[in-house]
Amino acid sequence: KNEVEQSPQNLTAQEGEFITINCSYSVGISALHWLQQHPGGGIVSLFMLSSGKKKHGRLIATINIQEKHSSLHITASHPRDSAVYICAVRSRTSGTYKYIFGTGTRLKVLA
Amino acid sequence: EPEVTQTPSHQVTQMGQEVILRCVPISNHLYFYWYRQILGQKVEFLVSFYNNEISEKSEIFDDQFSVERPDGSNFTLKIRSTKLEDSAMYFCASSLGSGYTFGSGTRLTVV
Numbered sequence: 001k002n003e004v005e006q007s008p009q010n011l012t013a014q015e016g017e018f019i020t021i022n023c024s025y026s027v028g029i030s031a032l033h034w035l036q037q038h039p040g041g042g043i044v045s046l047f048m049l050s051s052g053k054k055k056h057g058r059l060i061a062t063i064n065i066q067e068k069h070s071s072l073h074i075t076a077s078h079p080r081d082s083a084v085y086i087c088a089v090r091s092r093t094s095g096t097y098k099y100i101f102g103t104g105t106r107l108k109v110l111a
Numbered sequence: 112e113p114e115v116t117q118t119p120s121h122q123v124t125q126m127g128q129e130v131i132l133r134c135v136p137i138s139n140h141l142y143f144y145w146y147r148q149i150l151g152q153k154v155e156f157l158v159s160f161y162n163n164e165i166s167e168k169s170e171i172f173d174d175q176f177s178v179e180r181p182d183g184s185n186f187t188l189k190i191r192s193t194k195l196e197d198s199a200m201y202f203c204a205s206s207l208g209s210g211y212t213f214g215s216g217t218r219l220t221v222v
Contacts, residue, residue, distance in 0.1 A: 013151065033211070035154075035213075037154075041148075041200060041215075041216055042197060042213065042215050042216065043154070043213040044213065045204075045210050045211040045212065045213065047210075048209050048211075067216050084152060086153070097166075097167045098156065098167065098169060099155070099156035099167075099169070099203075100156075101153045101154045101155065102153065104153060105151045107158070111134075
């Protein structure tokens with residue numbers, strides 16, 4: 001079982017829809033990141049969370065530390081939001097930190 | 112907006128050769144990272160660097176790999192004797208402590 005699981009793996013939405021991407025993890029973490037990888041391969045860091053909620057434009061990220069779960073929401077989705085969204089955690093095991101990435105959620109927003 | 116610059120964008124090398132991948136992080140950032148993504152697979156953490164030394168590294172980052180910040184601006188990843196399985200996109204990132212800025216990546220092809 002992967003230590004970081006994302007769902008869904010693929011998502012197709014119509015422009016304007018509200019989108020939720022989920023991330024569950026099974027390890028203790030010090031931080032969780034949401035990343036966006038464009039079709040060309042470039043990666044953009046969207047959020048870094050250790051608790052609560054963050055908002056940037058149409059993007060909202062939440063984390064529930066007790067439930068080991070985070071969500072990324074996109075309001076009023078647009079075709080330019082089409083990308084792979086990646087959840088990554090920084091966890092500490094036996095005194096060392098490691099970064100674990102999810103396999104990503106591929107989002108396609110149709111006009 | 113400040114950028115992380117990676118060169119070259121694409122490098123082809125023969126198996127067994129040494130390669131150096133270069134990155135110029137954002138000038139006031141303090142933390143530096145290398146990640147790789149094998150085609151079709153998830154992003155993997157390689158190493159983080161702070162205060163002129165490695166702070167964390169993954170199991171992938173074995174003796175074949177090394178990092179340097181030779182002149183206070185460049186941040187390099189050296190692979191001593193490349194293997195076919197080193198073929199991947201290598202991403203550099205830098206951070207002030209929260210949030211990351213990624214470079215556009217170097218696609219390494221080992222033949």
